[in-house]
Amino acid sequence: MKFLQTIKVEEFKTLLDSIPKIELKEEIVALEEAYNRVLFEDVVSPIDVPHFRKSRMDGYAVIAEDTFPAEEDNLIELKLIETIPAGEKPQKALFKGQCSYVATGAAIPKNADGVVMVEFSEKAGEKILISKAITPGTHIIEVGHDIKKNEIIVKRNRMIDLATLGVLASCGIRKVLVYKKLKVGLISTGNELVSDNGRELDIGKIYEVNSKILSQAIENTGASVEFFGILKDDFNELKCAIDKALDYSDIVIMSGGTSKGEGDLGPKVLEEYKDKEVMVHGVRIKPGKPIIFTKFGSKIIFILPGYPTSALSCFYVFIDNFLRKNTGYPLKETYSKQLEVGERIYSPIGRHEFKPVQIKNVNGVNKIFPVKTGSEAISTMFYADGYVEIDELESIIEEGEKRRVYFF
Amino acid sequence: MKFLQTIKVEEFKTLLDSIPKIELKEEIVALEEAYNRVLFEDVVSPIDVPHFRKSRMDGYAVIAEDTFPAEEDNLIELKLIETIPAGEKPQKALFKGQCSYVATGAAIPKNADGVVMVEFSEKAGEKILISKAITPGTHIIEVGHDIKKNEIIVKRNRMIDLATLGVLASCGIRKVLVYKKLKVGLISTGNELVSDNGRELDIGKIYEVNSKILSQAIENTGASVEFFGILKDDFNELKCAIDKALDYSDIVIMSGGTSKGEGDLGPKVLEEYKDKEVMVHGVRIKPGKPIIFTKFGSKIIFILPGYPTSALSCFYVFIDNFLRKNTGYPLKETYSKQLEVGERIYSPIGRHEFKPVQIKNVNGVNKIFPVKTGSEAISTMFYADGYVEIDELESIIEEGEKRRVYFF
Numbered sequence: 001m002k003f004l005q006t007i008k009v010e011e012f013k014t015l016l017d018s019i020p021k022i023e024l025k026e027e028i029v030a031l032e033e034a035y036n037r038v039l040f041e042d043v044v045s046p047i048d049v050p051h052f053r054k055s056r057m058d059g060y061a062v063i064a065e066d067t068f069p070a071e072e073d074n075l076i077e078l079k080l081i082e083t084i085p086a087g088e089k090p091q092k093a094l095f096k097g098q099c100s101y102v103a104t105g106a107a108i109p110k111n112a113d114g115v116v117m118v119e120f121s122e123k124a125g126e127k128i129l130i131s132k133a134i135t136p137g138t139h140i141i142e143v144g145h146d147i148k149k150n151e152i153i154v155k156r157n158r159m160i161d162l163a164t165l166g167v168l169a170s171c172g173i174r175k176v177l178v179y180k181k182l183k184v185g186l187i188s189t190g191n192e193l194v195s196d197n198g199r200e201l202d203i204g205k206i207y208e209v210n211s212k213i214l215s216q217a218i219e220n221t222g223a224s225v226e227f228f229g230i231l232k233d234d235f236n237e238l239k240c241a242i243d244k245a246l247d248y249s250d251i252v253i254m255s256g257g258t259s260k261g262e263g264d265l266g267p268k269v270l271e272e273y274k275d276k277e278v279m280v281h282g283v284r285i286k287p288g289k290p291i292i293f294t295k296f297g298s299k300i301i302f303i304l305p306g307y308p309t310s311a312l313s314c315f316y317v318f319i320d321n322f323l324r325k326n327t328g329y330p331l332k333e334t335y336s337k338q339l340e341v342g343e344r345i346y347s348p349i350g351r352h353e354f355k356p357v358q359i360k361n362v363n364g365v366n367k368i369f370p371v372k373t374g375s376e377a378i379s380t381m382f383y384a385d386g387y388v389e390i391d392e393l394e395s396i397i398e399e400g401e402k403r404r405v406y407f408f
Numbered sequence: 409m410k411f412l413q414t415i416k417v418e419e420f421k422t423l424l425d426s427i428p429k430i431e432l433k434e435e436i437v438a439l440e441e442a443y444n445r446v447l448f449e450d451v452v453s454p455i456d457v458p459h460f461r462k463s464r465m466d467g468y469a470v471i472a473e474d475t476f477p478a479e480e481d482n483l484i485e486l487k488l489i490e491t492i493p494a495g496e497k498p499q500k501a502l503f504k505g506q507c508s509y510v511a512t513g514a515a516i517p518k519n520a521d522g523v524v525m526v527e528f529s530e531k532a533g534e535k536i537l538i539s540k541a542i543t544p545g546t547h548i549i550e551v552g553h554d555i556k557k558n559e560i561i562v563k564r565n566r567m568i569d570l571a572t573l574g575v576l577a578s579c580g581i582r583k584v585l586v587y588k589k590l591k592v593g594l595i596s597t598g599n600e601l602v603s604d605n606g607r608e609l610d611i612g613k614i615y616e617v618n619s620k621i622l623s624q625a626i627e628n629t630g631a632s633v634e635f636f637g638i639l640k641d642d643f644n645e646l647k648c649a650i651d652k653a654l655d656y657s658d659i660v661i662m663s664g665g666t667s668k669g670e671g672d673l674g675p676k677v678l679e680e681y682k683d684k685e686v687m688v689h690g691v692r693i694k695p696g697k698p699i700i701f702t703k704f705g706s707k708i709i710f711i712l713p714g715y716p717t718s719a720l721s722c723f724y725v726f727i728d729n730f731l732r733k734n735t736g737y738p739l740k741e742t743y744s745k746q747l748e749v750g751e752r753i754y755s756p757i758g759r760h761e762f763k764p765v766q767i768k769n770v771n772g773v774n775k776i777f778p779v780k781t782g783s784e785a786i787s788t789m790f791y792a793d794g795y796v797e798i799d800e801l802e803s804i805i806e807e808g809e810k811r812r813v814y815f816f
Contacts, residue, residue, distance in 0.1 A: 031605060035624050049786065052611045056784060085641070087599030089611040105600055105714070105784075107612040146785040153787075162621050163789045163816075166716045169617040170786040174606040191495030192513055197439060198582040203460045203497040204515040209577040213570050216443050233493070306513070308574050376464060376513075377554040378457065378578040379561075381571045408571075 006282040008392065009352040012293070015280065016318065022250050022298060022326045024179040031168060034160050036222065037178040038328035043154045045171040048144035055102040056139040060121055060128055061112035062099045064136040075122070075129040084109065099128050108140055115139035147171060157328055159222075182223040182327045185245030186215055188230045189238065189256040189266065190306055195230050209308040209378065210255040217315055218253070222327035238269045246299055250326070253319070256306035266303045270294050283318075284392060286353040286375075291318070309381040313354055316408065336386075336406045342367030345397040347390040356384035357405060368405055384408065414690040416800065417760040420701070423688065424726065430658050430706060430734045432587040439576060442568050444630065445586040446736035451562045453579040456552035463510040464547045468529055468536055469520035470507045472544040483530070483537040492517065507536050516548055523547035555579060565736055567630075590631040590735045593657030594623055595649055596638045597664040597674065598714055603638050617716040617786065618663040625723055626661070630735035646677045654707055658734070661727065664714035674711045678702050691726075692800060694761040694783075699726065717789040721762055724816065744794075744814045750775030753805040755798040764792035765813060776813055792816065 007015075026040040055061065062078060070076040078099040082092045086105040093110035094100060100109050108115070113136040120132035147153055153171060154164055160176070168176065193208040194201060201207070208230050215225045228245045231237055245252045254266060267281060273296060280293040291314050292303035302319060304311040321331045342362055347353040356371040368388060373380045386407035390397065397403060415423075434448040463469065470486060478484040486507040490500045494513040501518035502508060508517045516523070521544040528540035555561055561579060562572055568584070576584065601616040602609060609615070616638050623633045636653045639645055653660045662674060675689060681704060688701040699722050700711035710727060712719040729739045750770055755761040764779040776796060781788045794815035798805065805811060 031620070047609065050614065051609055056782075084612075085599060087601070087612050105598075105614075141784060146781065146787050154790075162625055162720065165624065166617050166621045166720065167786050167790045169605065169620045170615055170716065172605045172607075172609070172615045190513075191493060193495070197577065197580045199580075201455065201459055201580070204492075204495050206458065206513075207578055207580045209574050212439070212577045213574045216573065217570055233495075308578065312570065312574065373554065374464075376549060378575050379554050382575045 049147035053108040059115045059117040060099040064114035183249045185249030185252040187254040221323040222329040252301045255304040286351040310375045353390040420691045448585045457555035461516040467523045467525040468507040472522035593653030593660040595662040629731040630737040660709045663712040694759040718783040761798040762795045
């Protein structure tokens with residue numbers, strides 16, 4: 001067992017990257033439920049698309065050879081034998097001197113090998129006059145032009161987006177084999193937390209926030225969430241909940257119980273487990289220094305700080321893309337921009353800070369300003385536009401310096 | 409009534425921009441259901457946050473004056489009278505010469521006006537030795553520091569994102585008043601369409617795709633979708649379905665039935681209605697030239713082309729942000745990039761083309777290539793990375809020219 005006390009941001013990121021993808025099982029879902037799921041296997045088309053020859057235009061299906069002499073001043077006369085709307089099966093094969101009207105998308109009759117656009121025709125009773133020569137194949141979409149039967153149309157591990165959904169539907173696929181969702185167990189801890197919004201608060205109590213925002217944030221990565229409740233700071237209660245959560249989930253995310261105070265049991269409970277592989281006790285970051293990470297064989301536990309602002313920013317910086325890697329969702333690219341600092345920013349030495357900042361327009365120039373409230377304030381999360389990273393060894397960023405802002 | 413035959417892209421965009429926002433009614437939803445809904449009214453906090461004075465640190469709550477003489481070589485002795493964990497109500501008020509242990513987030517006892525961090529203390533039986541002077545207010549979070557009671561915390565028209573959800577939850581808000589969802593009625597038309605994936609296809613028939621991809625695309629804008637079925641090209645059937653859809657919905661989106669073929673009834677049915685305000689018969693674009701648009705008093709109908717690739721690209725270019733404007737969702741910003749064209753691209757004169765393109769890496773440089781299949785092919789949508797816009801009067805873009813690619 002590797003037991004690491006506190007480590008640097010970069011070490012933690014490297015550690016997370018080195019963890020192999022959790023192997024998820026498969027399940028069958030109906031196509032209607034398949035949007036944003038991730039394919040477990042290559043999908044092969046059961047049909048040719050189109051599965052019949054069809055017209056690309058409104059016009060007349062003809063035997064191309066019949067039209068070869070046609071010119072604007074030399075109209076060719078063909079006998080109209082059928083009108084084929086889209087969706088109908090042609091009833092008559094075509095022979096020399098004949099034509100059939102075909103709507104866009106309609107099936108081409110037997111023997112026809114080209115379509116003359118309506119624009120190059122004139123109707124004269126039962127006769128159609130053609131003013132343009134066409135070569136064989138003109139305006140005909142051949143069988144399998146778009147997708148061939150038994151061809152692999154979508155590869156495994158692709159997330160089913162709108163275009164994929166369209167391709168699958170056009171091949172008549174009803175059900176697909178997708179990865180089961182990654183299961184994340186969520187736990188909130190703290191004697192001060194009250195779950196029931198709207199109940200009046202006693203002195204010392206606060207409304208619980210983390211389960212509400214983290215469960216949504218986790219679902220956004222394509223995982224499913226099971227909430228194991230708000231727990232008191234009680235060793236046995238916590239141990240029991242973690243056991244249950246580990247049993248159910250691939251990954252457990254706890255919040256609260258990570259600082260050094262007397263009531264913080266999370267790390268103590270985790271130390272009890274014998275089958276840990278790696279245990280990181282804290283990452284030297286601000287806000288939320290004590291992010292605990294433990295790996296049990298193939299299962300992983302994160303403990304995030306209790307303050308919602310800290311919990312959510314730790315989630316965004318470390319866990320969001322870690323979950324996406326495991327669910328198969330595309331990784332989130334952080335949008336960032338180099339801007340000038342509009343006011344001196346302080347940061348503690350010895351911790352890598354993700355400093356929440358606001359962008360304000362000063363005389364037409366966007367500049368970076370620190371958010372005045374700290375990580376204890378929920379409004380910090382609300383008013384911050386993004387964050388700047390401040391190295392462990394930096395304590396001051398001067399006004400006028402250029403810094404990269406990472407937007408939320 | 410303004411009746412416009414075919415108009416340019418820019419005219420159509422201007423027309424859409426000029427339509428006032430549809431007025432949506434309000435409804436109450438529980439906070440758990442409120443994620444990604446849009447607030448109908450300003451939200452005011454029913455409580456101060458925090459609603460009690462609390463400690464920012466693990467340490468000792470003191471009367472600051474008691475510590476004034478304290479220095480590293482002049483320890484001040486205080487009597488520990490209580491230990492206050494987070495979540496507990498202090499039982500004892502503090503008097504001169506006394507202190508209480510407070511965990512991070514714990515309530516500050518009466519009379520205390522500062523907290524000395526554990527780091528500057530030593531325990532000696534019942535006594536606590538303090539080695540640092542503090543000023544009043546040190547490490548105390550005052551009542552309402554984060555959010556003040558009766559303060560507006562979130563303004564109307566804001567979409568409830570994770571940070572907003574956190575702020576609302578921390579104020580103990582249980583229910584919020586949000587806009588009802590914009591109602592979109594969806595109709596697919598075409599005799600050739602078969603709804604039941606997996607059923608074997610007759611010659612002439614194809615699987616219906618548009619309802620599956622458009623309903624998802626519409627839901628992504630925050631609207632709700634009601635599907636009014638796949639309709640045959642029958643005047644009365646279509647008229648009846650449009651009546652029903654108009655009755656139910658704020659906006660009706662139909663696909664199919666827009667080209668000039670004999671089976672295309674959509675525009676004919678719309679012309680029957682007497683209460684149209686504006687009617688656009690076609691926008692000169694490719695793919696999907698005949699995008700029909702009609703406004704009935706406060707209701708709007710769009711008819712998109714039948715090919716899924718054309719329908720979806722028309723949706724993205726014109727309708728997506730139009731719906732978002734009405735649902736209150738943030739508008740989608742198209743990510744675009746200037747790149748070199750890697751192969752000559754052709755485009756018809758007289759239509760503004762949204763040409764699907766692929767980006768390929770040629771000797772380390774990303775270049776633009778046209779997608780070979782046309783809008784009739786579902787795979788076009790699948791393989792395209794984005795599109796370039798080609799003006800009505802342009803017919804060729806030469807290899808080597810620089811063009812802006814808009815990514816999907």
